[in-house]
Amino acid sequence: MYQTRSRAQELRKVAANAVLADPYEFNEAVLGKERSAYATWIQNPTSWGGAIELSIFSRHFKKEIAAFDVQTKRVDVYGEGIGYGERVMLVYDGLHYDALAVAMSDGGGEGGDMTRLKVDSNTGTSSDVVLDVAMGAAGTLVERFHVHRQFTDTTNFTLRCSVCKVGLIGEKEAVEHANKTSHANFEEY
16 A cells, blocks of 8 residues: 555554454454454564455555455455445465556566556446456466465465474464464474
């Protein structure tokens, strides 16, 4: 949104404030923990958000956010149909969300990349061909990443505890092991 990587903590604060401000939408059942605990957790630089934060950011910035999932090849568009005039695109690899951009020239560097695409705020459709082409290109890129398995399946990936060398399957077992042993260093194998 800011076209910089240096404002992550500011975004974490936006998410925390939104969660604390709306006990109806952001209740314990949705968050998986009490709201104040969630607000503290999301402000930790080692915590990673997801759909909850994307919905918050969509409203905060008044922009649609199209999130492409490499593993499932699904695209979720947060804020779609609300009347926002721009869309940004992200790709999710199972661990991280990365911004997608339209390069406006070869070798021009990030500064000239187009990260905000126009949407007709009345119809929720593209106001010109650029959005359609960009969404299609993003879909093609995600398909290529999927075919080459450039994603992490956090449910089924195999991990080894770097401390005690026990083998684990998926994020769930890793979290359980970490809670039981206080070991926090894992490696894929």
